[in-house]
Amino acid sequence: EDQVTQSPEALRLQEGESSSLNCSYTVSGLRGLFWYRQDPGKGPEFLFTLYSAGEEKEKERLKATLTKKESFLHITAPKPEDSATYLCAVRGFSGSARQLTFGSGTQLTVLP
Amino acid sequence: NAGVTQTPKFQVLKTGQSMTLQCAQDMNHNSMYWYRQDPGMGLRLIYYSASEGTTDKGEVPNGYNVSRLNKREFSLRLESAAPSQTSVYFCASSEGQSYGYTFGSGTRLTVV
Secondary structure (H helix, E strand, C coil): CCEEEEECCEEEEECCCCEEEEEEEECCCEEEEEEEEECCCCCCEEEEEECCCCCEEEECCEEEEECCCEEEEEECCCCHHHCEEEEEEEEECCCCCCCCEECCCEEEEEEC | CCCEEEECCEEEECCCCCEEEEEEECCCCCEEEEEEEECCCEEEEEEEECCCCCCEECCCCCCEEEEECCCCEEEEEECCCCHHHCEEEEEEEECCCCCCCEECCCEEEEEC
């Protein structure tokens, strides 16, 4: 059974204070690791897909990296508009090829 | 705007009542999904449809039924609502296995 654990559950940063969110996963073969952003009262918004260890993706102040056991979402010089819940999900070879298993998320608050 | 549309946005039901949550996408995606999101538990897959004419159970299918009406529409039905089905329900679609999901804005359901 695929499992995803995200830490910390909540993170408060000052504007400009860089940090990282962690996503640890257990899968029987990784088909893909996905990062999403979710704003209050809205559906998750797709950010990145990573497929193999060593891969990195960037978008504005966000950079996602992947190892064989975990993924990090690095936030460089965050702004208040980066405040959201960040979700990590994996798709493994067990079960349905189309099913994603999600973590519980990290709630990020960036203070001005 | 292109995307996934869910109706209604809010609903209150009494225990034992039935209702159908509607979902439509205009991106010509083959796969569609229904998730529920509960505090501290992340997103859990209820049912999915890999393509028009097919549906399969996800992680938490009990108490729900689905219909893939055509390529655009995928509905979720609660036949006899229970308080344990109080949740936020998200519909999503994807182009294929390697792509991220596009989520709707959610339906907040309360069963009293």
